[in-house]
Amino acid sequence: MVDPGTIDPKILDILQEVKDPEIPTISLLDLGVITEVRIGENEQVRVEMTPTFVGCPAMDYMKRDVENKLEQNGYSDFEVNVSLEKPWTTNNITERGKKALKEHGLAPPPHLEKIVDIDILENVKCPYCESDNTELQTPFGPTLCRSMHFCHSCKQAFEQFKPL
Amino acid sequence: MENQAAKELLYKMADDALIIGHRNSEWTGIGPMLEEDISFSSMAQDKIGHSWALFKILNKLGENEPDIVAFTRNAEQFHNCQMVEFPIGEYNFSLVRHFFFDLAEYHRYEMLEDSSLGDLAQLARKIKGEIKYHVLHAKTWMKNLGNSTEEAVSRLQGSLNELYPMALGMFEPSPFEDQIVSDGIFGGESELMSKWRSSVMEIIDQTQLELNIDGDWNPLYGGRSGVHTEHLQPLLDEMSEVVRTDPAAEW
Incomplete structure (x- = not known):
């Protein structure tokens, strides 16, 4: 889970709206595939993402969804980067995320x-x-x-x- | 040439994953039962994802883009071991191949977790978690069927004998073996093989199957240096059919 300490809550609220393309009850933040969000000077946004599984075909969609959401909310200077630097594990899923999975059966x-x-x-x-x-x-x-x-x-x- | 030892390792791993991935995908729609259909299809998707990630590392080391490397080479430019290119055969053949292959993959990625090649170490830590499920699947079915009916046991026994020398081809020594070990990139094929043999026997010993690993086996070498059976080129032709029809296609 992203450490919310240093992040503007406004952008976390925006990112919370980006859902998993196959499990629409869970957000990418709660799924834990967004591993880092940084906002620099002049509202410059940098988002780090990581795939659940290496061969996950939805990764490109997720990245594009994050980019689109940032754009829709008026951010023009952003970078979304996918890497295995902080590899995903199911422990990344938040409590809210676990509830959302259950809602989806x-x-x-x-x-x-x-x-x-x-x-x-x-x-x-x-x-x-x-x-x-x-x-x-x-x-x-x-x-x-x-x-x-x-x-x-x-x-x-x-x-x-x-x-x- | 710089990085040649690392590239040799990455190419053979990526090609193994790509080819076994495509072979596994041939079970889609025709698995002996729905769950097996799904299992082989899922493993196929994982493997092809792994090969893509390995080709990405090669790309960073100066090689071409993953899609170009995967779809535009001919058989003699592939470094996969010959075992993975054989047709899927009957289910017993595919199961035993999957058992031999994935136990080796598991140990290979385990050994690579501390590789001096940072990108590969990172990928290995990630992939090891995924391969665990492939290994679980292979072991479960080897144990189930290896203790079941006379027909099941005799079919698996036949495939074990047929595939064991092919499997030994996975560990064909690389011309860079000493360098790759001393550079801390990888612990080497012979260490890998010895871990693999123990894991194989641990399962075989829990079944009615027999495998004399100290027997006089003749390993099926050649794949690592581009020598392949007649089965590889038709597979590559099929894999690259779309890209050859329209190289600029986007999907």
Whole structure:
């Protein structure tokens, strides 16, 4: 999550309006793919972004959406840069972001400690009925950042934003 | 030439990822079940993304743009190991290839996390997290099917025997092996192979499958220096069909 300490809250409010192109309930800020926002003299804006997965095909759209939003709000001197300098992990997702994922019917990822244990893909809490009686179907899904699960309690398939 | 050792490493990694990525994508629509269709398609997308990121690093080192490098070279200019270019075959062939390949990828990126080539170290730390899911997938199915019906076990056994010498081709020593190790770019192919062999056997030992890794195997070398099977060029022709039809196309 971007450290809001030094950022003009006005620009954070503007960026908060830029949503994930495939999960419109979550903002890019809450998703944690915007890693740095700096405002220099003369309202010069510099935004650092990083992809969720290296091959994420939505990265260019996200970058363009941020640029468009800045432009619409009267900023003319800005630079949006994509790098792996501060690599994304699911721990970048804010609490508000996790709620937004759930609203979209996606199980939010658990908080990861230093060592990632793959077992956390098992018994993921069902976003529909909260049951733990669930099973991993495949660690892959309709987008690179999701895995697929089945809930034995409510008999529904669901997806998880998988921990990385 | 400056950076030649690093470039050799980056090219072979990028080409491996690009070619296995395209082969994996051939399972789209025809996987043995929906989840497998999705898994191979997702891994394909990851791999092609990885190759793009590696080509970007090469681009910073003075090579051409990723799309040009990926789509305009001929087979003899590719440095992928031969294993990745073989057609997908039946599911058992693709599964065993994926198992051998991704265990090696995992260790390769793990070793590269501390590479003296900063961009590569950064990328390795990122990709390692993604490959973890590829490895999980491969291990799960090797264990499931390697302990299942007689047909499953015998099919996998056949593919293990067929693919093991091909897999050894992944570790074909580079002419820059000493330099790349002493420059701190990469720990070298032989260290990688020994880590890989342990991880392979750890899984094989949990199944009814057998693999004599100390046997008299004849590694399938050549890919790293541009020697390829008859399967690569048709794949490249197919991959570059659009760009050859209209080189200025935008999509």
